[in-house]
Amino acid sequence: MQEDKNLKELLVKYTVKETSADFTMNVMLRIESANAARPYQTSLLKHKLLQILMVAFVLVCIVLLALH
Numbered sequence: 001m002q003e004d005k006n007l008k009e010l011l012v013k014y015t016v017k018e019t020s021a022d023f024t025m026n027v028m029l030r031i032e033s034a035n036a037a038r039p040y041q042t043s044l045l046k047h048k049l050l051q052i053l054m055v056a057f058v059l060v061c062i063v064l065l066a067l068h
Contacts, residue, residue, distance in 0.1 A: 020026075
């Protein structure tokens with residue numbers, strides 16, 4: 001029982017009842033600034049796929065020339 005009273009006192013003493021008036025605005029500003037600060041990234045898979053296709057094309061061309 002004593003623990004419950006202590007817990008209740010701590011909750012009453014340290015609990016924040018409501019947020020500040022501009023809390024949502026501050027959160028949205030942080031999200032937007034973090035999102036804007038992120039540099040444009042290209043897909044690594046797209047870049048590697050293009051390289052693989054180019055190598056495959058060259059190899060097919062070499063094989064066709066060798067067989068001709």
